[in-house]
Amino acid sequence: MRSKRLLLITLSTLLIILVGGIVFARGTLEESNLEARGFAEDQEQGIPVIVATKTHYREGELEEPLECIRFATTSLPGSPEVEALNLFSYLLNNASDGEIFVQVIHSAKVSPMDLVLKVLDHEIDMIVAGDISSIANLLFEPQLSVFSSAFLFRDNKHLSSFARSPFVSGIFDGMAQRTNIRILDAWYAGTHHLFVNGSLESVRCPEDLSGIVVYSTCENARADICKVLGAREMTLDGQSVYQTMSSNQLCGIEATIPCVASQACAEAVRSVIMTGHYIETVTPIIAEELWQALSIDQQFLIVDSLKAAGLYIEQAVKKLEEQAIGKLIMTSGAQVIVPEKQTFFESALAYYSGPRFAHIIGEDLFRHVQSY
Numbered sequence: 304m305r306s307k308r309l310l311l312i313t314l315s316t317l318l319i320i321l322v323g324g325i326v327f328a329r330g331t332l333e334e335s336n337l338e339a340r341g342f343a344e345d346q347e348q349g350i351p352v353i354v355a356t357k358t359h360y361r362e363g364e365l366e367e368p369l370e371c372i373r374f375a376t377t378s379l380p381g382s383p384e385v386e387a388l389n390l391f392s393y394l395l396n397n398a399s400d401g402e403i404f405v406q407v408i409h410s411a412k413v414s415p416m417d418l419v420l421k422v423l424d425h426e427i428d429m430i431v432a433g434d435i436s437s438i439a440n441l442l443f444e445p446q447l448s449v450f451s452s453a454f455l456f457r458d459n460k461h462l463s464s465f466a467r468s469p470f471v472s473g474i475f476d477g478m479a480q481r482t483n484i485r486i487l488d489a490w491y492a493g494t495h496h497l498f499v500n501g502s503l504e505s506v507r508c509p510e511d512l513s514g515i516v517v518y519s520t521c522e523n524a525r526a527d528i529c530k531v532l533g534a535r536e537m538t539l540d541g542q543s544v545y546q547t548m549s550s551n552q553l554c555g556i557e558a559t560i561p562c563v564a565s566q567a568c569a570e571a572v573r574s575v576i577m578t579g580h581y582i583e584t585v586t587p588i589i590a591e592e593l594w595q596a597l598s599i600d601q602q603f604l605i606v607d608s609l610k611a612a613g614l615y616i617e618q619a620v621k622k623l624e625e626q627a628i629g630k631l632i633m634t635s636g637a638q639v640i641v642p643e644k645q646t647f648f649e650s651a652l653a654y655y656s657g658p659r660f661a662h663i664i665g666e667d668l669f670r671h672v673q674s675y
Contacts, residue, residue, distance in 0.1 A: 370601065372593075374429040375408040377415055383619035384431055384585060385409045387490065391612035398604045405429075415585075416441050422590050423483060434584045435466070435489055436524065442482045446474060449664045450489075451524035453531040453580045454644070454651035455672055459491045459617060462582050465675045479591040487587045488609045491617040493559035493624065495581040497532060498637075499574040501553045506576055506642035509533025509650050516554040518547050528557060528581060531651045544568045559583060564627035564634070572635045575628070576642055585616075648673065 374392070378384040385407070392405035408427070411418060418430040419441055432438055436451035449455065456462040465471060466489040479485040499515060506512065512533040519525040519536055529536030534555070547554055548571035556563065557580070563569055587609055594602065631637060655669040 370403040372403065372405045372428045373408060374405050375411050375418055375427045376431040377411045377418065379410055383616045386619065387612040387616040390615050391608050394611055395604055395608040398608060399601065403601065419484065422588065425590065428593050429587065429589045432586045432588055435486065435586055438486065438586060442484060444478050445663045446665055449668050449672060452651065452655050452669060453528040454648045455669065456582050459582055462489065465672055483591045485589050485591045485594050487589055487606060488613055489584040489586055490613045491620055492583040492585045493561065493620055494579050495557050495559055495583060497555050497557050497576040497578050498563050498572045499555035499576065500548045500571045501573050502638060503574050503640060506640050508646040514553055516552060518554060518556055531654050532578065532580060560624050560631065561627040564631040569631055569634050572631060572637045574640055575631065575637050576640045578642055578647065
């Protein structure tokens with residue numbers, strides 16, 4: 304039964320990829336989702352809700368699904384994240400023969416971290432939260448803050464492989480017992496690079512960036528990233544990103560390509576340094592009490608459907624990144640520099656192996672993850 308359902312999920316995903324193009328196109332995929340689910344408006348809350356219909360219930364056996372999972376996100380309709388949730392809902396409902404349907408609640412009017420608290424308060428069953436490190440900070444799980452480090456992962460495949468490893472599963476199990484929050488996966492949400500308002504010849508090592516001021520938030524993890532890059536970190540102090548990037552001072556910002564390309568500061572960018580120093584994720588989580596109430600087969604179907612949805616969002620976000628880098632170059636005429644990343648990985652290993660981080664995340668954890 305498990306292998307049959309796994310085959311169903313795999314074939315359904317491949318079919319949607321072939322028909323829908325696996326890109327952030329809202330054509331056939333969105334239409335198929337609309338056929339599988341009806342859209343309804345929660346008049347009291349004013350929150351658009353996607354509600355599963357009885358199309359996929361086992362006719363003659365069940366009048367209602369055995370499980371209804373409320374899955375919330377702050378993202379808007381049409382975004383890769385909401386489309387991934389639609390796909391997850393569709394696959395899970397089919398693979399479970401109608402035993403489970405997922406009510407996707409998008410456009411939640413609270414922060415992602417407030418949604419975590421709503422899971423703890425049993426108002427929501429599942430959510431897509433921020434990255435793993437932000438959840439670690441909220442729930443006081445210091446070991447997981449390693450995910451906020453620069454040059455920790457070579458690429459998204461490395462991150463996904465480690466996040467789904469037995470080692471991390473053990474950490475997630477312990478966290479679930481302590482906090483009643485279970486992390487189920489880590490979905491790709493973009494790669495951070497460095498955007499500078501001046502022209503550079505080449506970037507071979509962190510020392511080549513020592514003259515650049517990188518503006519960031521006041522979070523310690525972001526300041527550490529700037530230091531690992533070799534740049535000087537400075538907070539914005541109320542100034543807009545556009546004002547700082549338009550100044551005569553050699554400065555930059557570290558962010559994803561779509562984030563920068565969509566802002567007014569894009570026209571001030573002269574160099575895009577493809578450091579790939581930080582991989583941003585969004586994190587599907589579930590209430591541990593609900594998770595333990597599910598059967599092993601149901602848990603398996605949820606995890607496997609999430610992996611399929613994670614593949615969709617990865618391809619959608621990468622498509623957006625490809626489009627955004629073209630738009631950015633057209634807007635600003637910026638040059639693209641590919642640095643020699645090995646020296647940056649070595650510098651990051653030395654930085655995060657210091658006693659301050661050993662006290663927080665444990666000795667040699669950064670080395671273990673980087674070489675995984």
